[in-house]
Amino acid sequence: MSNSAEDYSYDYEYLFKIVLVGESSVGKSNLLSRFTRDEFNIESKTTIGVEFATRTIEVDGKRIKAQIWDTAGQERYRAVTAAYYRGAVGALLVYDISNSSSYEGASRWLSELKDHADANIVVELVGNKSDLNHLRAVPTDEAKSFATEKGLLFTEASALNSENVELAFQQLIKAIYDMVSKHQFDMNDYGNDNKPITGGQTITLTPTPKDSKIKKDSCC
Template identity: 55%
Template structure:
């Protein structure tokens, strides 16, 4: 069970770094503004460089601080790549359902993400601007098939109408928490049975700026319709 907001007086149990990637003008900054502040601006300007916002929420009685990073999708900002992905445990790969080219570039973004991020990273493919259905150029089935083939979560959203934005972020955050919890339980079992306690280091994946421990990595992904 997930609550929308945690008790801000509580200690933070985990910090999860989430990155937003995709072409420029697909609505990444609007998705972030909607999730972090429940805001939307029709007069939004292109993101210059990198910015991040945070939101604290409760998942399974734990206080989670989501640190969500947003950068421009334009080629001239690619220099931020390595630092941008470092320590990320989740990613939203966004395209615009009315711009076929933004969907065609998804495979390239995914390749870049997988080249820089930990292989356990939880990835959701997002088809944004679902409110513009009459202008759609990317069939939902095309995106579903891609997501299934690449073992990604998938959801269509509308930052303008606040459709599925909360669900998309919470799905990613909850899956990250599930993976972390499973690692912690495995580590405890190993310790109690006299095994190696090295698996405990796996929980360090949640701290931005720290690389996750390579021990006991598993690729975990699903498709959400």
């Protein structure tokens, strides 16, 4: 599905807002660009504020558009990014497998999600930079046990070589869809009265009635 401003073909049935969280320099922006554009920027700069990108995938015959927000990791931007947790139905909590302090910060990020996001938000712990296995500082089993204890999905991935990036996002989106199917999210709480999304509004989970027509808008 094209992200062109001229493309008004809204052939998706669900729109999920997902946030990327984690310490600065763990590779959140490159995970996002790898999943949405299959790109990697070795000189990627620290995100200031919030950026987002989209991609549409199919789950159980339903077309789902993921709108993924990349939140800044630095402490001084926390107040700015906190508002963007509102309406999020999924989160990738990212750490760097070669940086133990980035992993130790995971508990704090979980607390922030608990404070600002919906209680039913689906969270996946992602150990990025698996290509740096020779510099590993966080054992896989330890991170997996932490994820199990906290009820999180888990995977290790590499934005650099694409390993498990697709898996990380797809299993998160599938888990969100499964919760929606079981009505564990009240979808009316996440949309703007089921109206089309327009530029400048915070993007939230919005169901698209199967037989209704979607008006065009100016968003991505």
